[in-house]
Amino acid sequence: MTSVLEIRNLHVSVADKPILKGVNLLVKQGEVHALMGPNGTGKSTLAYTLMGHPLYVVTGGQVIFKGVDLLELAPDERSRLGLFLAFQYPVAIPGVSVANFLRTALNARRRAANPADKGIPIPEFRKLLKAKMDMLQVSHDFAGRYLNDGFSGGEKKRAEILQMATLDPEIAVLDETDSGLDIDALRIVAEGVNKLAGPNMGALVITHYQRILNYIKPNVVHIMLGGQIVESGEADLALHLEERGYDWVREKYQEKAEA
Ligand SMILES: Nc1ncnc2c1ncn2[C@@H]1O[C@H](COP(=O)(O)OP(=O)(O)OP(=O)(O)O)[C@@H](O)[C@H]1O
Ligand SMILES: [Mg+2]
Secondary structure (H helix, E strand, C coil): CCCEEEEEEEEEEECCEEEEEEEEEEEECCCEEEEECCCCCCHHHHHHHHHCCCCEEEEEEEEEECCEEHHHCCHHHHHHCCEEEECCCCCCEEEEEHHHHHHHHHHHHHHHHCCCCCCCCHHHHHHHHHHHHHHCCCCHHHHHCEECCCCCHHHHHHHHHHHHHHHCCCEEEEECCCCCCCHHHHHHHHHHHHHHECCCEEEEEECCCCCHHHHCCCCEEEEEECCEEEEEECCHHHHHHHHHCCHHHHHHCHHHHHC
16 A cells, blocks of 8 residues: 555644744655745755654644654654654764664664564674665665764765664655755765665655755655745756745745745
8 A cells, every 4th residue: 555644734833933834744645745935934844744753743734654743743653654854954873873772773763664573683784784885876884874863974974874774664764865965975865865765765855955856856846934844846947946946935925025
């Protein structure tokens, strides 16, 4: 069965300030959606809310993932169910190696699918991780380093994609995974997303630039303004934004832009 993430009329406040004001979005396994929009319009707020960050308070609406009310689940339960989130500013976990972090996360996900699962045997995990690192052209010594500790901006983003590739989520939300990547890394990361998207994974790619969409072909491009998705269109909508900026969107949806 195809897994679906459905966001229905979602309202979210941060510190009593309404940020999301009725977001509707449906992402299916196998589809790539791009989410664009000016700074401060609520794109990361949507990602944090999907993760279950306590600062982001849902004041209305629903999020249904695989038929389950996502908002009722703790962040780790969301992840085990097959939702993956990569953040604009990944956090460092000194003392925990990339390999240990990934094995623990993978085992938690396997156990959620099958409570009798004994965990992936270490040699098998090593093989899997090596294959994923090769796919993403990440150096093997990455696995032994502490997660994001002292990683460069681009290395953090690659670590996020490595996590995604290892956990094999059904829906992934990538918040500006392209920012700060050099041209080669951008292509590698995008190819990684392409290899994983397809029948098994759906993706919501939050980005400011059309560039990454040269590599990842979105089925739909959405524009967020004033905490709502105001336009959705085909891939050429991103090209249009690149050429014309956001002024025409603001003019067209003036009331929402000012709200
Ligand atoms: N933790 C927070 N504390 C205070 N305000 C917040 C917090 N998180 C978000 N906001 C506010 O919510 C609004 C939306 O922020 P958000 O980070 O979602 O924007 P964005 O669309 O991701 O922008 P960008 O393109 O710059 O990443 C902004 O006005 C921001 O200041
Ligand atoms: Mg953001």
